[in-house]
Amino acid sequence: MKRNTRPARMAPPAIGRAGAGVFAVLAKKTKYMDPSLAGHWPTLAGPRLAALSRPGRITGTGRVGRTLELHVPNGAAAAEVQMNIDTLVKSINAYLGPGSVTRIVVLQSGKRAAPPRENAPKPPKSEDDDSPLGSALASFRAAINKRGDGN
Template sequence: MAKKPASTANTPAAPQRRRRGFEAASGLLNTQIRKVGEARGFAVSRLLTHWPEIAGAELAACCRPVKVSYGRGGLGATLTLLTTGAAGPMLQMRLPALREKVNACYGYNAIARIALTQTAPTGFAEGQAEFTPAPKPAPKAPDPHVMHQAKAVADGVHDDGLRAALERLAGNVLSKAANNKGHH
């Protein structure tokens, strides 16, 4: 049998390989997420990563957790939420129910108070992620005269898909031209 050469101080060690196979991305990031969360006082990173599920979609659209600060005795922490100024009063009324939901996430009565920080949606450095925008209004019905003209433009095309696309394009161009003419 051949002997393995003795390793010397000058030869670099081979990199160690993980032998666990594929791993979920969330598993790879757990340590980093926990460190960042703990720096802001979040003992449970789930509060950050699953905020819409904990607070509910409506509340999560208008606020987000920023930090958790603990008092001198260590009991009864304060959760600070970032919200826009307009949503502040509505959110203030719902804080007791939200506190119960957050404490259910922790599994005990960890949060004693919730403080609100009101700012513009892109205000502080930690709050620069935009909140959910308001839904767009439904488009108004097209003018029947414009749609008739658009149908006439695409009338000679035999392919149904192409004719429908040309009708939509002509309808958009003609309605935009009609809107611009009415504004001047």
């Protein structure tokens, strides 16, 4: 007696892969962020500025020139990015095409742009580390580092 069975079903695609395509189309339609620009941001901005900023929405019409919004975590990062605006505009236009972006607006979002570097230099040990003040400072540093990792 022969039984008719159905073939095994294919597994569903990974949610990240399925969602990436949907979000890429949505981002292009709303002009919120060009996914290819975000993917190439570290090479376009350089490692220092890429760690401080992330690209956001591109606004404006092609006739007048468009504006790119950059999100930075704080005022110090905003100042650093602001000093390199001309270089960023040239780099972005070299990637997107001449005259694609004529202006960059820096917005402070309060969120960290990138995870901290693992190989950041540690502060030198002071001679007072064995004193009560040194041990209090060491515990304070440990608490701050623990809080920074748990964001």
